[in-house]
Amino acid sequence: MDKDAGSIERVFNSGAGAIVTKSIGLKPRNGFPNPTVIELEHGILNAIGLPNPGIDNFKEELLKLKKLNIPVIGSIFGSDYKEFVTLAEKMQNYGVNALELNLSCPHAKGYGLEIGCDPNLVKEITFKVKKSTKIPVFVKISPNLANITEVAKSAEEGNADGIVAINTVKAMKIDLELQMPVLSNKIGGYSGNAVKPIGIRCVYEISKNIDIPIIGVGGITTGKDAIEYFMAGASAVQVGSAIYYRGLDVFKKICDEIKIWMKHHEYNNLSDLIGAAHK
Amino acid sequence: MNYPKVLKIIETRNETSDIKTIMFEYPEDITPGQFFMIWIPNIDEIPMSVSFIDKKIKGITFKRIGDATNALFKLKAGDKMGVRGPYGNGFKINGQRILFVAGGTGIAMIAPSVEKAINKEIKTNVLIGAKNKSELFFENRIKKYGAELFVSTDDGSQGYKGFVTDLAKEKISNNKFDQVLTCGPELMMKKLFELSQNISFQASLERYMKCGFGICGQCCVGKGLRVCKEGPVFNEKTLKNIEDFGVFKRDASGRKIKF
Ligand SMILES: Cc1cc2nc3c(=O)[nH]c(=O)nc-3n(C[C@H](O)[C@H](O)[C@H](O)COP(=O)(O)OP(=O)(O)OC[C@H]3O[C@@H](n4cnc5c(N)ncnc54)[C@H](O)[C@@H]3O)c2cc1C
Ligand SMILES: Cc1cc2nc3c(=O)[nH]c(=O)nc-3n(C[C@H](O)[C@H](O)[C@H](O)COP(=O)(O)O)c2cc1C
Ligand code: FES
Numbered sequence: 001m002d003k004d005a006g007s008i009e010r011v012f013n014s015g016a017g018a019i020v021t022k023s024i025g026l027k028p029r030n031g032f033p034n035p036t037v038i039e040l041e042h043g044i045l046n047a048i049g050l051p052n053p054g055i056d057n058f059k060e061e062l063l064k065l066k067k068l069n070i071p072v073i074g075s076i077f078g079s080d081y082k083e084f085v086t087l088a089e090k091m092q093n094y095g096v097n098a099l100e101l102n103l104s105c106p107h108a109k110g111y112g113l114e115i116g117c118d119p120n121l122v123k124e125i126t127f128k129v130k131k132s133t134k135i136p137v138f139v140k141i142s143p144n145l146a147n148i149t150e151v152a153k154s155a156e157e158g159n160a161d162g163i164v165a166i167n168t169v170k171a172m173k174i175d176l177e178l179q180m181p182v183l184s185n186k187i188g189g190y191s192g193n194a195v196k197p198i199g200i201r202c203v204y205e206i207s208k209n210i211d212i213p214i215i216g217v218g219g220i221t222t223g224k225d226a227i228e229y230f231m232a233g234a235s236a237v238q239v240g241s242a243i244y245y246r247g248l249d250v251f252k253k254i255c256d257e258i259k260i261w262m263k264h265h266e267y268n269n270l271s272d273l274i275g276a277a278h279k
Numbered sequence: 280m281n282y283p284k285v286l287k288i289i290e291t292r293n294e295t296s297d298i299k300t301i302m303f304e305y306p307e308d309i310t311p312g313q314f315f316m317i318w319i320p321n322i323d324e325i326p327m328s329v330s331f332i333d334k335k336i337k338g339i340t341f342k343r344i345g346d347a348t349n350a351l352f353k354l355k356a357g358d359k360m361g362v363r364g365p366y367g368n369g370f371k372i373n374g375q376r377i378l379f380v381a382g383g384t385g386i387a388m389i390a391p392s393v394e395k396a397i398n399k400e401i402k403t404n405v406l407i408g409a410k411n412k413s414e415l416f417f418e419n420r421i422k423k424y425g426a427e428l429f430v431s432t433d434d435g436s437q438g439y440k441g442f443v444t445d446l447a448k449e450k451i452s453n454n455k456f457d458q459v460l461t462c463g464p465e466l467m468m469k470k471l472f473e474l475s476q477n478i479s480f481q482a483s484l485e486r487y488m489k490c491g492f493g494i495c496g497q498c499c500v501g502k503g504l505r506v507c508k509e510g511p512v513f514n515e516k517t518l519k520n521i522e523d524f525g526v527f528k529r530d531a532s533g534r535k536i537k538f
Contacts, residue, residue: 003496003533010503022496022533030531034316034324035361037490039281048495053533177285178320178359244494 003052005064008072011243015252018071020238021058023102025077025111026087028054032107033184038173043192043219044241045173047107047185050077055090066095073138077102077111081121081128088129088137098135101125103151104142104167106189113142113167119154126158138215140164141206143198152206164215164238165206166199192241193219200232207233207275221245223257230270231277281492283318283361289336290356294416298384299352300330300340305362309337310369311392312462312483312512316491318361319354323347326488326507328388328462329365340387340416366491367511370395370481374457376402379426380447380471382463383409388483389462390417397425404450405429408443408463412436444470451475466538469525472518480515484524487531497533500524 002008003022011019031051038045052058055076065072074096076087088099103122105112115121122139130137139155141148143166152163168189173182181187199218207214216234220226221242229237242250258270267273290302305315309329317339318324325347331338343352354360370392377396381389386407396403403426409415411434422428430438431446439446444467451459451474459475461468462483472480486498486506493508500506501521504513518524527535 004499004503004529006501007496007499007503028532028534031489033322034489035283035318036324037492037495038283038363039492041280044494046490046495048489051489051497051532053529053535057534175283175285175361178361180320182283182318182361184323241494244492 005061008061008065009068009070011248011251012070014248014250015255016239018073018097020073020100021075021096022052023050023075023077023105024052024055024058024087024091025050026055026083028052028057035182035184038182040173040190042194043190044244045171045183045188045190046168047183047188049185050105050108050111055087059090059094062091062094062096072096073098073100075100075102075140077105077108079110079115081125084125085128085132088133092133092135096135098138098161099129099133100138100140100164101129102140102167104140106142106144106168106170107185107187113144116142116151117145117147119147119150122151123154123158126155126160130159136161138162138164140167142167143195143202143218144170148202149205149209152210156210156212160212162213162215162235163206163210164217165202166195166218169195169198191218192245193221193225195219196225196228200228203229203232203234204277208278220254221250223254223261226254226258227261227273230273231275233275233278235274281363281490283316283324283363285359285361288354288356288358288360291354294340295413298340298342298414298416300338301351301354302331302336302338303360303362304335305337306335307365309365311395312369312388313365313367314511315339315362315364316366316488317351318363319347319350320359320361322350324361326366326485326491328483330387330390332391340384342384342414364491366507368509370460370483370512371514372396372399372401372458372460374401374479376454376456377404377458377460378447378450378454378456379403379405380443380459380461380463381405381407382443382467383414385462385464385483386417389460390420392460393421393426394424403427404454404456406431406443406446406450408432408446408467410434443467444474447471448474451478465525465528472515472525475515480518481512482518483511484513485511486528497529497531
């Protein structure tokens with residue numbers, strides 16, 4: 001629901017505060033063959049393989065959104081800092097409000113996590129993108145890292161304005177009848193409620209070690225899930241898979257549930273909850 | 280759950296040299312116009328409308344055009360494939376008299392829709408169109424069930440020579456229909472939409488699909504309408520506001536492709 005102007009407008013009208021685009025690269029990319037997305041008992045497994053129309057075709061969608069005044073965070077992926085900088089400059093020219101660097105997609109060769117696991121590359125890419133743009137730059141990182149705080153720190157050292165955590169968790173499903181992995185790419189990324197404890201732990205660990213804001217994502221389905229992320233140290237949250245579990249009005253539902261919880265617990269400012277678990 | 284159920288094919292039937300039906304046991308309720316995601320292991324997973332509906336047994340009917348459909352075409356009784364669904368909404372069938380218009384493989388999903396209408400004792404006229412005689416199927420099935428059937432072929436090798444929309448124009452001006460329901464090439468459906476003017480109208484759209492359950496955003500038209508979820512059947516009020524209808528679709532990358 002994040003690929004074309006019409007969908008983004010619909011999600012915005014359903015109560016989201018801002019919309020992160022599908023990750024966009026330099027050239028059109030079909031992604032992997034199907035099966036690419038399946039549902040498991042406790043979450044969603046996908047390896048869509050970064051399908052996107054390419055930045056030049058995506059321009060028209062972004063210009064439409066600009067006219068509608070919808071806050072858009074442009075997600076981009078590249079194989080080196082040069083690609084990231086080109087994409088970032090174009091995104092900024094087409095009017096996005098902020099950038100998200102996808103350094104964490106777990107299933108595309110030469111992109112995402114393959115770069116995002118190297119703290120030096122993360123720092124270099126972030127630094128170069130920051131230098132060539134004026135809008136806020138967030139770095140999205142992966143839970144599939146032993147050195148997650150080190151990577152988050154290197155993004156901070158590269159002058160990132162915030163960290164987005166987490167992307168999907170590397171996972172696989174084997175079909176018993178066919179005795180083979182279901183996804184064509186075999187390995188995919190797991191999302192939905194099952195990954196929430198992993199996301200919470202990542203946000204908690206990162207926020208102990210860095211000073212820039214964190215955007216929490218991973219399994220958020222209810223207002224209470226969002227509050228748990230705030231307590232772990234997130235200043236804002238993103239919602240993906242829950243669109244499937246609770247419908248498009250999930251954004252409004254989550255906002256309402258946060259308000260109810262705060263009222264019940266006599267909180268007036270959300271900021272009082274951020275990092276509350278770090279006592 | 281949106282996970283492919285791996286099952287054995289019960290029976291296959293050749294409808295024409297390029298069109299085949301596959302029957303399998305799948306005891307879920309399904310409405311004509313809904314579809315499955317069919318997994319052909321090691322090849323692809325593709326959307327396919329239901330073409331036969333029985334309590335226990337379901338069928339799909341397809342034309343071989345590329346990798347996936349060619350691989351599917353080769354499968355025989357006893358072979359395994361994965362099925363998930365049903366997905367989407369299906370036709371809302373009501374009124375006294377309905378005109379169905381099908382083009383090409385659209386005939387596959389129109390057949391069970393016609394049967395549903397006749398079961399509801401609705402007077403049913405059916406127009407089916409194909410490039411030539413060898414691409415026509417289900418004519419006997421539709422006639423036997425009690426519908427009034429008219430056929431057109433582009434080359435005149437069977438029935439009326441010309442486009443099925445020319446035939447539709449004549450029927451619409453000579454009869455009073457409560458509904459026009461259609462599935463086929465999008466430009467055909469768009470033309471039919473214009474011809475239908477103020478008659479209640481529903482068309483079944485095809486878009487590239489990945490998840491089939493509304494999460495990946497691949498199949499969206501207009502203002503974020505998911506063809507796999509809010510469609511594939513849309514009524515005249517919705518179609519009027521879908522700027523894509525009859526103008527462009529998107530490929531697997533999301534790029535626009537003009538019709
Ligand atoms: C809701 C729906 C119901 C359908 N029902 C039928 C049916 O009953 N009978 C029938 O013959 N065909 C049906 N189709 C079309 C069928 O899905 C395509 O013919 C099939 O996917 C082609 O795959 P291929 O690999 O053989 O061909 P390719 O050479 O890969 O592609 C040929 C064409 O099929 C389209 N296509 C390929 N993959 C997909 C996909 N994942 N989703 C959507 N389109 C795709 C491509 O855009 C291209 O235009 C339906 C499509 C949709 C969306
Ligand atoms: C179908 C699907 C597509 C996704 N595409 C992207 C993408 O293009 N870029 C990206 O950074 N993350 C992508 N993600 C990851 C999500 O943004 C999010 O980090 C993850 O799903 C965890 O959050 P959730 O549990 O709320 O879905 C995708 C997830 C899903 C399920
Ligand atoms: S195919 Fe994924 S949203 Fe429709």
